[in-house]
Amino acid sequence: MPIRALREFLRYEATAGLLLMASAAIAIVLANTALAPFYGQLLNVPLSITVGDSSLAKPLLLWINDGLMAVFFLLVSLEIKREFIEGQLSSVRQALLPVFGAFGGMVLPAATYIFINLDDPLSLNGWAIPAATDIAFALGILALAGKWAPLSLKVLLAAIAILDDLCAIMIIAFFYTDELSLVTIEGAALCLVGLLVLNRLGVSRTAGYLLIGALLWLFVLQIGVHATLAGVVVAVAIPMRAREDEQKSPLKKLEHDLHPWVAYGILPVFAFANAGVSFAGLSLASFFEPVPLGIAAGLFLGKQLGVFVPVATAVRLGIAKKPMGASWPQVYGVSMLCGVGFTMSLFIGSLAFEDPAGDQTFAAPIRLGVLCGSLLSGLFGFLLIRYGGVARTDSPTGKGTGSQEA
Numbered sequence: 001m002p003i004r005a006l007r008e009f010l011r012y013e014a015t016a017g018l019l020l021m022a023s024a025a026i027a028i029v030l031a032n033t034a035l036a037p038f039y040g041q042l043l044n045v046p047l048s049i050t051v052g053d054s055s056l057a058k059p060l061l062l063w064i065n066d067g068l069m070a071v072f073f074l075l076v077s078l079e080i081k082r083e084f085i086e087g088q089l090s091s092v093r094q095a096l097l098p099v100f101g102a103f104g105g106m107v108l109p110a111a112t113y114i115f116i117n118l119d120d121p122l123s124l125n126g127w128a129i130p131a132a133t134d135i136a137f138a139l140g141i142l143a144l145a146g147k148w149a150p151l152s153l154k155v156l157l158a159a160i161a162i163l164d165d166l167c168a169i170m171i172i173a174f175f176y177t178d179e180l181s182l183v184t185i186e187g188a189a190l191c192l193v194g195l196l197v198l199n200r201l202g203v204s205r206t207a208g209y210l211l212i213g214a215l216l217w218l219f220v221l222q223i224g225v226h227a228t229l230a231g232v233v234v235a236v237a238i239p240m241r242a243r244e245d246e247q248k249s250p251l252k253k254l255e256h257d258l259h260p261w262v263a264y265g266i267l268p269v270f271a272f273a274n275a276g277v278s279f280a281g282l283s284l285a286s287f288f289e290p291v292p293l294g295i296a297a298g299l300f301l302g303k304q305l306g307v308f309v310p311v312a313t314a315v316r317l318g319i320a321k322k323p324m325g326a327s328w329p330q331v332y333g334v335s336m337l338c339g340v341g342f343t344m345s346l347f348i349g350s351l352a353f354e355d356p357a358g359d360q361t362f363a364a365p366i367r368l369g370v371l372c373g374s375l376l377s378g379l380f381g382f383l384l385i386r387y388g389g390v391a392r393t394d395s396p397t398g399k400g401t402g403s404q405e406a
Helices: 003-031 036-043 060-086 092-116 135-144 151-175 185-200 206-223 229-237 250-274 284-288 290-316 328-337 342-352 363-387
Strands: 046-051 054-059
Touching: 003 036, 003 135, 003 250, 003 342, 036 060, 046 060, 054 060, 060 151, 060 206, 060 229, 060 250, 060 342, 092 151, 092 290, 135 151, 135 328, 135 342, 135 363, 151 328, 151 342, 185 206, 185 229, 206 229, 206 250, 250 342, 284 290, 284 363, 290 328, 290 342, 290 363, 328 363, 342 363
Parallel strands: none
Antiparallel strands: 046 054
């Protein structure tokens, strides 16, 4: 990734993280004050789209989770595609360290959750909740460390989080979708063909891709596949390479245009809509119930060990290089920040225990576990990075011998 593009990416994500914190805090306050009924009523306001005899009606919360998050997944998928073609994941050497970290950071948190919830088949549906990393929230916390956080750490954290998001998308596709309905599959297939045709013809105007993507979103919503996956498909179809008469490729232009809307609008709105957990009736014992305990332990313990152990092993074996200018405590701090699951964890939780009848039995435990695990990971990760010192340099120039390749 060119250094200017990297800095722009990090700037957006860091600011989004700070807005996420503020939005989540406001939601928690509203859910625990006299304004709680207003907060609940707001999220349940019914909204519908009617075209002829067809109508699509959902409460505001589901429009946010199914609609706005499709745009979020579109942006994430654009970032992933760019990273694999020309960024931090474009070569085996560059991708090894975050690949090792992301793999361990998916497996161990899920295993931790499964171990704690092994006796309850229904609770086991949430096994993937602690496996995700919220890139905006994590980078927002890292930004608070300022000059004490080397750029190489930000690159490593961003690369691991992007890979986590890719894995989360695959998890949603394979484990959290309903049985397919054959009624609208043909329409979705035609949209896929349309996107492929636009790509093969080298169409650079993104309006056509987005229009077909909107139709695809409606079709997959009716099919039963989670509608956010439409954003992934559109991102895959949008060309990465620029034509000779273009200064910026369609993918990079759309990514640049979407980033502020997602960072400053969609993610804070999602946080506001999903973070409002009420502490009414909760006791100390509530924190140790299987679902919140499994999520919190997976995010805080599973993530830090799942990321750090493979990363440290790869460096020690000479397979990959440690981030330049960073000490081992700081690398461990980044591993902890990967336990800030927030947006993605809440989103996966809403899918894992989704009930058409509107049963909200698991809503509070999910939010409680995600908030506790994310807060602990963010706090201790920040402290390690801020006060973990700088690695000693081996070169006489004092610039270190490590690589900024993450």
